Amino acid sequence: MAHGDDTKRAVRAAFVFDGLELPAAAAKHGVAEGTARRWKYQAKEVGDDWDKARGAQMLAGGGIEEVARQTLAIVVMQVQTTVQAINESPDMRPEVKVQMLTSLADAYNKLLAASRRLMPETSQLATAMDVLQKFGQFIRDKYPKHLAAFAEVLEPFGDELGKY
Template structure:
């Protein structure tokens, strides 16, 4: 099926300027993923690098903070996917899991430390999360009978933290 140049331009615009993933841009335009990938590849061959333009648009539009937020969000998505895969796969030996978890923890710490330099709210959020975790441990160890009430309060309080620290 032949698509109009306008459709190709819309896929490009969604991907480059609206920062929608190529698969979603293709879906929104009624184009197969293979067609969108081919268009992107052909554009690159012609000197139109959609990925470089996308990065430039991010920097020009929202600045380095936006890039750092996107990088941190992408890492956290991968972090969660890795944790889910580790928990779902009983065939991974304990020793290998420990190594993977140590590597993941190291990557997490480095990513958060790097983002603190660019995103002050990341540091604030990390501090807030640490305080909440310490409070949870304190309640569990010293006042276990109040643990259920703490859990009930924690969810709405988490929403307040998210509003405050993003």
């Protein structure tokens, strides 16, 4: 079935301006997903990158703060899941646990640093994560016998930080 330029523009608008994923944008306008993907690819070939246009729209429309919040929420859930998995690994040595937790805290810190400009309230949480990372390194270097206890209390303490 052939679609006109109006339908193609409507699918693009739904993707770029309404923020719909491509399958949803296509379905909204009665277009097969494959057709919409082809249009998107063809447009990119001639300089109309729908993904870049969508990103620009998100930034211009103030949606970036919401995206940053959603990203942080996803990362926080992943951090909690990972910390729980580390804590529930009986065969993992405490030194390995702390190294993994330190690495996780570092990655989390980097995400917070990037979002700090977008969401100033995350600055306090970033500072807290930096302190935790340094504290973990201090324990590993000076009091290695306490690594297991540190790993055990880190997750519930993270939950407490989330309340502030």
